[in-house]
Amino acid sequence: MIRIAAVGDLHYGAGSKEILRPSLQHLRDRADLLLLAGDLTRCGGPEEVAVLAEELRGLPIPVVAVLGNHDYHADRQDEVRRVLEDARVRVLEGEAAAIDIDGVRVGIAGTKGFGGGFRGAHGSDFGEPEMKAFVGHTKMLSDKLERALTGLDADLRIALLHYSPIEATLEGERLEIYPFLGSYLLAEAVDNAGADLVLHGHAHHGAEKGRTPAGIPVRNVAQPAIRHAYNIYTLDAGRRVLPAAAGGIS
């Protein structure tokens, strides 16, 4: 049994010192791995993420993260990443990491992801260059996610995202902003590659639980939605999820 602690949307800044630290003290006894689902900062400043990095530094369990849209706001995402990596946090963008925990190989494929909408109401990369860039970004990141998940040789596979792959975990958000909260292309990538669990953030008013169209569990771990420092999910390493069967279009 592998225990995964997960949270997103911590939105750390200068005034955030010590918000998380008291809840991290017992993490070693409660979880084997901590996953961070993006929006770790308020405005994307390296000095903001440094406050969080200081609280994570020296944690006795591995920490893996993706960045979120806020972490890109200052256009200093590479520096944000380096600050986290200096605190031994592994940051993924279209990449995968595999970690051995008590003889179980846990694989994590991560990406920020992006928006576009959901089946029947998704934007197309058609028309103005801005629209092509918007949807093209989601397609590119979804393709990378699928490749990263497919390439993982692991007993358990987890997709770590910031944007949502499904609508169910957005329930509670205004319908009008769904296209800015996620894309079905992320779910399709996960369903094509297969996974045991998908974690995302970004949806502060969303619901916690849902499934991809092929049935893979999805959890929204945005901190304002879960109202805890993190949630803990346990996964049975004996169960291996295979890629979903191909659909009707060949």
Added chain:
Amino acid sequence: MSEPRAEYLPEAIREKLIHDPRVAEQDLRVQVQEHRVMLDGNVASPQLKQRITEVAKELLPDYEVVNETTVVSAAEPESEESVS
């Protein structure tokens, strides 16, 4: 750019709060009634809630600011969920 008409004032305030680095919070709902501004949403800390009130008062010195945002708990979870 001209000052926003009353019909567009809540969105103008919301945009200012998103872009003010002291706040940078996208999770706020803003309503304006007469000379009262009401703010609602989730915030990460009591300090941030206080800053939001201060920045809103700076933006609208002639308005009463009613900050009804909720500070979200960062406590440890009581239980865990099996997703196998």
